[in-house]
Amino acid sequence: xxxxxxxxxxxxxxxxxxxxxxxxxxxxxxxxxxxxxxxxxxxxxxxxxxxxxxxxxxxxxxxxxxxxxxxxxxxxxxxxxxxxxxxxxxxxxxxxxxxxxxxxxxxxxxxxxxxxxxxxxxxxxxxxxxxxxxxxxxxxxxxxxxxxxxxxxxxxxxxxxxxxxxxxxxxxxxxxxxxxxxxxxxxxxxxxxxxxxxxxxxxxxxxxxxxxxxxxxxxxxxxxxxxxxxxxxxxxxxxxxxxxxxxxxxxxxxxxxxxxxx
Amino acid sequence: xxxxxxxxxxxxxxxxxxxxxxxxxxxxxxxxxxxxxxxxxxxxxxxxxxxxxxxxxxxxxxxxxxxxxxxxxxxxxxxxxxxxxxxxxxxxxxxxxxxxxxxxxxxxxxxxxxxxxxxxxxxxxxxxxxxxxxxxxxxxxxxxxxxxxxxxxxxxxxxxxxxxxxxxxxxxxxxxxxxxxxxxxxxxxxxxxxxxxxxxxxxxxxxxxxxxxxxxxxxxxxxxxxxxxxxxxxxxxxxxxxxxxxxxxxxxxxxxxxxxxx
Numbered sequence: 001x002x003x004x005x006x007x008x009x010x011x012x013x014x015x016x017x018x019x020x021x022x023x024x025x026x027x028x029x030x031x032x033x034x035x036x037x038x039x040x041x042x043x044x045x046x047x048x049x050x051x052x053x054x055x056x057x058x059x060x061x062x063x064x065x066x067x068x069x070x071x072x073x074x075x076x077x078x079x080x081x082x083x084x085x086x087x088x089x090x091x092x093x094x095x096x097x098x099x100x101x102x103x104x105x106x107x108x109x110x111x112x113x114x115x116x117x118x119x120x121x122x123x124x125x126x127x128x129x130x131x132x133x134x135x136x137x138x139x140x141x142x143x144x145x146x147x148x149x150x151x152x153x154x155x156x157x158x159x160x161x162x163x164x165x166x167x168x169x170x171x172x173x174x175x176x177x178x179x180x181x182x183x184x185x186x187x188x189x190x191x192x193x194x195x196x197x198x199x200x201x202x203x204x205x206x207x208x209x210x211x212x213x214x215x216x217x218x219x220x221x222x223x224x225x226x227x228x229x230x231x232x233x234x235x236x237x238x239x240x241x242x243x244x245x246x247x248x249x250x251x252x253x254x255x256x257x258x259x260x261x262x
Numbered sequence: 263x264x265x266x267x268x269x270x271x272x273x274x275x276x277x278x279x280x281x282x283x284x285x286x287x288x289x290x291x292x293x294x295x296x297x298x299x300x301x302x303x304x305x306x307x308x309x310x311x312x313x314x315x316x317x318x319x320x321x322x323x324x325x326x327x328x329x330x331x332x333x334x335x336x337x338x339x340x341x342x343x344x345x346x347x348x349x350x351x352x353x354x355x356x357x358x359x360x361x362x363x364x365x366x367x368x369x370x371x372x373x374x375x376x377x378x379x380x381x382x383x384x385x386x387x388x389x390x391x392x393x394x395x396x397x398x399x400x401x402x403x404x405x406x407x408x409x410x411x412x413x414x415x416x417x418x419x420x421x422x423x424x425x426x427x428x429x430x431x432x433x434x435x436x437x438x439x440x441x442x443x444x445x446x447x448x449x450x451x452x453x454x455x456x457x458x459x460x461x462x463x464x465x466x467x468x469x470x471x472x473x474x475x476x477x478x479x480x481x482x483x484x485x486x487x488x489x490x491x492x493x494x495x496x497x498x499x500x501x502x503x504x505x506x507x508x509x510x511x512x513x514x515x516x517x518x519x520x521x522x523x524x
Contacts, residue, residue: 052316054314054316054353054354055352055353055354056352057352060418060419081418083417083418085417085418085419085421086419086421087418087419087421088350088351088352088419088421088425089350090317090318090319090350090479091316091317092316092317092479092480092481092482092485093479104477104478126427155345155347156322156343156345156347156349157322157347157348157349157350159347159348159349159350159475159478160477160478160479163350163478163479164478164479165388165478165479165480213421215366215422216366216421216422216425216426216427217352217354217355217422217425217426217427218354218427219354220354223354
């Protein structure tokens with residue numbers, strides 16, 4: 001099943017997506033909901049980010065080839081993490097599919113994509129053993145952990161490198177019933193494949209991350225856990241580009257790129 | 263004026279606090295509200311965290327004497343930041359005044375307080391010059407940036423060092439019309455003064471931090487900006503302690519401390 005969140009003439013609702021049709025739901029996919037008789041064409045609706053998380057977790061480094069590439073690219077010395085220490089991003093930066101990534105006027109660049117699988121929490125959870133950890137997951141969506149590499153290197157935190165407004169495209173939909181460790185994620189820039197990877201290459205699995213988080217933190221419905229990207233994240237993004245993150249069951253998260261005027 | 267958020271028999275509302283009385287409000291202090299004729303005694307209500315932020319900003323190092331102390335205490339080499347780079351915390355960790363800080367059973371310790379002034383954003387804001395930056399602030403509350411020092415040193419991020427459930431007491435109330443750069447903050451452990459400092463010693467002012475954030479991010483009503491702590495953060499907290507952060511106009515943020523059983 002594929003859930004989405006939509007807006008039509010100011011009204012916001014969840015729906016079930018089937019092909020180019022959306023069956024409107026009453027209620028919340030993070031609480032209780034029921035089907036309605038209202039059907040829409042996908043094209044007639046504005047697709048919103050599928051949820052706005054209260055807690056926005058992000059694995060950061062979770063694929064060996066990405067770490068190796070980042071070190072070569074920047075002359076850095078990132079180590080392969082020994083533990084599943086989670087990081088954070090901020091909800092201000094979220095934008096839906098179709099909405100633009102806006103590169104700030106003063107960005108020295110490069111600005112790069114990082115296409116990621118995202119686990120969307122559906123149930124309140126604490127102290128989940130790894131074998132049951134996915135029981136709190138409603139489904140999976142896609143994220144683009146857009147990164148300003150100069151600021152990432154220079155600043156004491158990742159605040160503007162990773163959390164500028166529009167730097168966190170997420171969506172388009174939440175797919176249920178898929179195995180997060182057996183998915184193929186592809187990233188295209190202007191229609192040309194820039195990267196492809198399998199989620200089986202994660203250093204720490206989705207279930208391991210979620211189990212670890214739940215040792216110390218209560219996971220809440222609507223929270224998201226971004227699970228990292230693999231490999232290179234080039235070509236760098238520039239004004240006029242379009243970047244797409246895709247996975248077969250979830251769909252295509254498409255972002256035009258523009259540069260803000262000074 | 264002093265705003266609070268309260269619960270009574272499952273009903274949640276905002277109120278205006280005057281002495282030991284609370285005048286109930288209809289609506290939200292982050293949107294529109296009006297007074298009602300309902301009056302309560304403060305003691306008859308449960309005080310909640312004054313807001314649950316969508317975006318939870320935290321300055322981290324913002325006082326020279328705290329950085330110096332932290333370096334001496336840990337043999338570390340934190341530098342005085344050259345820029346107002348903001349960090350993040352996560353809302354799962356928030357607890358109200360009176361609610362316990364729970365030290366996880368597997369914490370090697372020490373666990374320490376960090377008493378902070380917190381700016382609470384009241385209006386959507388972007389691109390605020392420093393001289394107008396406080397115009398988006400509704401008022402100020404207090405926060406305790408509880409920190410597990412072993413994890414802070416060992417882990418790749420601050421996830422469990424700073425964001426375990428209950429590690430972010432915030433409150434008790436939001437005071438309006440006060441100057442954030444001229445306040446005296448005191449921290450007591452078991453009734454004895456552990457630290458006292460003036461917010462005039464901030465390395466980067468509240469207005470500078472907020473202006474900088476707003477260059478890249480849209481500040482939203484209910485967002486919070488924690489502004490750092492000064493000096494030493496000892497004695498370390500242990501089961502049975504009570505820690506209080508106080509400021510005259512805002513009130514006392516009181517947290518009993520317990521240790522979780524293994």
